[in-house]
Amino acid sequence: MHVDVPAKxxxxxxxxxRRNPGEQEFHQAVREVLDSLAVVLGRHGEYAEMKTIERIxxxxxxxxxxxxxxDDSGEVQINRGFRVEFNSALGPYKGGLRFHPSVNxxxxxxxxxxxxxxxxxxxMPIGGGKGGSDFDPKGRSDAEVMRFCQSFMTxxxxxxxxxxxxxxxxxxxxxxxxxYLFGQYKRITNRYESGVLTGKGLGxxxxxxxxxxxxxxxxxFAQAMMAAAGDSFDGxxxxxxxxxxxAVYGIEKVHQLGGTVVAASDSSGYVVDEKxxxxxxxxxxxxxxxxxxxxxxxxxxxASFTEGGSVWDVPCEVAMPSATxxxxxxxxxxxxxxxxxxxxVEGANMPCTPDAxxxxxxxxxxxxxxxxxxxGGVATSALEMQQNASRxxxxxxxxxxxxxxxxxxxxxxxxxxxxxxGSPGDLVxxxxxxxxxxxxxxxxxxxxx
Ligand code: GLU
Numbered sequence: 178m179h180v181d182v183p184a185k186x187x188x189x190x191x192x193x194x195r196r197n198p199g200e201q202e203f204h205q206a207v208r209e210v211l212d213s214l215a216v217v218l219g220r221h222g223e224y225a226e227m228k229t230i231e232r233i234x235x236x237x238x239x240x241x242x243x244x245x246x247x248d249d250s251g252e253v254q255i256n257r258g259f260r261v262e263f264n265s266a267l268g269p270y271k272g273g274l275r276f277h278p279s280v281n282x283x284x285x286x287x288x289x290x291x292x293x294x295x296x297x298x299x300x301m302p303i304g305g306g307k308g309g310s311d312f313d314p315k316g317r318s319d320a321e322v323m324r325f326c327q328s329f330m331t332x333x334x335x336x337x338x339x340x341x342x343x344x345x346x347x348x349x350x351x352x353x354x355x356x357y358l359f360g361q362y363k364r365i366t367n368r369y370e371s372g373v374l375t376g377k378g379l380g381x382x383x384x385x386x387x388x389x390x391x392x393x394x395x396x397x398f399a400q401a402m403m404a405a406a407g408d409s410f411d412g413x414x415x416x417x418x419x420x421x422x423x424a425v426y427g428i429e430k431v432h433q434l435g436g437t438v439v440a441a442s443d444s445s446g447y448v449v450d451e452k453x454x455x456x457x458x459x460x461x462x463x464x465x466x467x468x469x470x471x472x473x474x475x476x477x478x479x480a481s482f483t484e485g486g487s488v489w490d491v492p493c494e495v496a497m498p499s500a501t502x503x504x505x506x507x508x509x510x511x512x513x514x515x516x517x518x519x520x521x522v523e524g525a526n527m528p529c530t531p532d533a534x535x536x537x538x539x540x541x542x543x544x545x546x547x548x549x550x551x552x553g554g555v556a557t558s559a560l561e562m563q564q565n566a567s568r569x570x571x572x573x574x575x576x577x578x579x580x581x582x583x584x585x586x587x588x589x590x591x592x593x594x595x596x597x598x599g600s601p602g603d604l605v606x607x608x609x610x611x612x613x614x615x616x617x618x619x620x621x622x623x624x625x626x
Pocket of ligand 1: 271272273274343344345346347348375526551552554555556558
């Protein structure tokens with residue numbers, strides 16, 4: 178069968194637009210992958226014939242449900258819950274739950290789609306999925322968060338399981354929420370099924386390094402990327418956006434590797450601390466007190482707070498956007514490049530807009546997409562599943578060494594695939610093609626399903 182490849186890819190994209198109207202972030206994530214896949218169809222006619230790409234763009238199952246709960250004042254609240262089970266060719270659906278007011282079906286689908294390729298790149302036996310709710314945990318009491326999680330799980334439990342679908346955390350879902358979700362799952366099913374959720378507490382089935390894994394992993398990926406260019410973190414100036422789980426542990430590892438992180442942010446603004454962000458203070462403010470980033474500047478003499486504005490105005494050699502999708506646009510990318518930034522490593526999922534990625538490409542700034550660079554979190558979730566299945570418990574050192582090895586492996590695969598497909602140094606193409614090939618081969622082997 179003769180296939181006109183660029184036309185074929187256009188046709189697939191047009192169909193995705195037609196059947197998923199208004200889901201901008203999902204369109205963006207699909208577009209970015211499709212742009213890399215023309216070279217694959219050129220070599221693998223069987224994937225065109227069997228419509229493998231088209232099948233991978235369509236989630237296997239999409240679940241939407243009502244989540245009613247009562248707040249502390251006795252008022253009834255109604256939120257919407259989602260779980261998109263995107264692809265199970267490589268293993269049970271795996272991916273986090275996001276609790277944030279911006280969550281809608283399009284956001285969950287973009288995250289689920291990215292997750293499929295990310296999980297494939299880890300080389301672990303996990304498929305891809307994502308879920309969450311438009312529930313806003315900000316300002317809610319522990320009791321409210323618990324009641325919400327219990328209501329959410331009262332529907333979700335019937336769709337998940339250690340061999341079916343294994344959720345974890347994401348924005349707004351950390352150890353506290355995973356605890357409440359696990360408790361309700363156990364209560365409803367009467368099963369102590371450790372492997373049904375990852376990111377569990379260390380005393381009840383959780384794995385060491387899971388909390389740190391996404392941030393540590395992104396720093397390890399950056400380290401591998403710099404090493405490939407004969408470079409290192411030693412003495413570099415780094416800006417990391419965000420101040421959640423990814424940012425905090427990204428900062429910790431960058432400091433251990435010899436770089437200095439001079440800025441961090443949240444949705445209210447950013448702080449600059451030329452001495453390097455003091456992690457004890459940041460953790461106290463963001464993790465313990467669940468406060469604002471301005472509280473950091475109130476406590477640290479060398480720090481200043483800028484309300485609003487763009488953290489990317491702060492000059493740096495390495496930028497690690499680790500807050501949320503589309504937080505770094507073309508204008509911010511131009512400022513970064515002008516200020517001498519040489520590496521951009523995505524700690525969050527799709528934080529750079531397509532314009533920003535184009536600017537980096539033209540300016541010769543090395544760029545690592547999130548689906549490769551932030552895969553350390555989910556990879557360590559797979560290690561947690563492994564420990565749960567064997568009722569084993571690994572040391573911090575052993576787990577961290579595994580994480581570093583996995584991140585080096587992902588970098589190497591992306592790097593080599595980019596070369597193999599004629600675009601040396603293009604880690605976006607390398608990640609998309611390597612991830613796709615892994616999934617496509619399994620999809621193809623399973624027949625028309
Ligand atoms: N939410 C994380 C991610 O974006 C982790 C998912 C997981 O551990 O399942 O990859």
